[in-house]
Amino acid sequence: xxxxxxxxxxxxxxxxxxxxxxxxxxxxxxxxxxxxxxxxxxxxxxxxxxxxxxxxxxxxxxxxxxxxxxxxxxxxxxxxxxxxxxxxxxxxxxxxxxxxxxxxxxxxxxxxxxxxxxxxxxxxxxxxxxxxxxxxxxxxxxxxxxxxxxxxxxxxxxxxxxxxxxxxxxxxxxxxxxxxxxxxxxxxxxxxxxxxxxxxxxxxxxxxxxxxxxxxxxxxxxxxxxxxxxxxxxxxxxxxxxxxxxxxxxxxxxxxxxxxxxxxxxxxxxx
Numbered sequence: 001x002x003x004x005x006x007x008x009x010x011x012x013x014x015x016x017x018x019x020x021x022x023x024x025x026x027x028x029x030x031x032x033x034x035x036x037x038x039x040x041x042x043x044x045x046x047x048x049x050x051x052x053x054x055x056x057x058x059x060x061x062x063x064x065x066x067x068x069x070x071x072x073x074x075x076x077x078x079x080x081x082x083x084x085x086x087x088x089x090x091x092x093x094x095x096x097x098x099x100x101x102x103x104x105x106x107x108x109x110x111x112x113x114x115x116x117x118x119x120x121x122x123x124x125x126x127x128x129x130x131x132x133x134x135x136x137x138x139x140x141x142x143x144x145x146x147x148x149x150x151x152x153x154x155x156x157x158x159x160x161x162x163x164x165x166x167x168x169x170x171x172x173x174x175x176x177x178x179x180x181x182x183x184x185x186x187x188x189x190x191x192x193x194x195x196x197x198x199x200x201x202x203x204x205x206x207x208x209x210x211x212x213x214x215x216x217x218x219x220x221x222x223x224x225x226x227x228x229x230x231x232x233x234x235x236x237x238x239x240x241x242x243x244x245x246x247x248x249x250x251x252x253x254x255x256x257x258x259x260x261x262x263x264x265x266x267x268x269x270x271x
Contacts, residue, residue: 001074004062004098006055008091009083009111010136011042013054015062017073022121026065030054033177040170040178042136048086055094070102080108082137112138113150119270129268130260132253136162139253141211141260144270153260154211161249164215168245171223174238182242189243193234196221196248198255210263211256218248 002025007014011032017025032050036042063070078095080088092108099106116131131150133140139161141154159167162179169178174185199214221229222245226236234240261267 002066002068002072003075003077004059004073005077005109006059006091006095007079007111007114008051008055008087009079009081010087011036011047011050013051013058013091015055015058017062017066017068018121024121025068026062028058028062028065030058037176040173040176041166042084044084044086047084048090051087051090055090059094059098070098073102073104075099075104076102076106077109078106079111079114081110082112112140116142116144116150116270117147125270126268128264128266129270130257130264130266132257132269132271134161134253134271136160136166138162139213139215141213141256143260143264143266153264154209154213154256157209157212157214158216159214159219161213161215161253164219164249165246167219168222172238172241174242182246185239185242186246187243189237189239189241190234191243191247193231193236193240194226194229194244195231196229196244198248198252211260213252213256215249215252218245218252 001021002017002019004015004017013030013032014028016027019025032042032047035046035050076095076099078091080092095106112133112135115133119125128143128145131140131142131144133142137160139156140152143151143153145151165182166178169175169181175181196218199217222241226241230236257269261269
């Protein structure tokens, strides 16, 4: 069975064709980075307009790379949540029309869960496992018991980790995309240059909040209160700021993830 899938949840127009749930026949991605770079962030209106412009050429290229005709596709899939409403609507409308015209079935997919499922394409993963989903809008720790049995253990209570990266990168003019820019600078910096605060894990709180993460405090500390947490003897260079920020951002996730490993007894982690 050959499935053609489309992803248009944010600022990339993507199409892939997969055979029998494992074999990737083609994978085409059109990125919009140059169009959002001057704004140091994704502009939803620009994103949706670019999806409209590119979605047909991307699908045609995916079919060409797979040496297939549209009539040879058995079914269609599309990301329908979460994401930018306008961007999602472009992909969903296109796939629904394509499926109707070919009289073939289509399925709508939560693209955050698709991140977990994609890992199964590369290696055989046994259940249960803990999933870590990190993006511009989400920070999720979940327990995956089976293909369709997933329990969310923790999520962000304010800013997602990707949003914090983007805001810090924009404030210091590190570059765009923010996560890539900070990671590149951090490789040349010293994470010990600053000790940014990590939100306290409080086991006295309700159990459903034990694995939640918060990034608003770190974002504020890195942007507005950096002098308060900076260590003497270190230059306040972009590399050192990026390294100290990234180290803390990752540690916030790890403390929650290791707590989940300890409490559930599940040792396998998929991220």
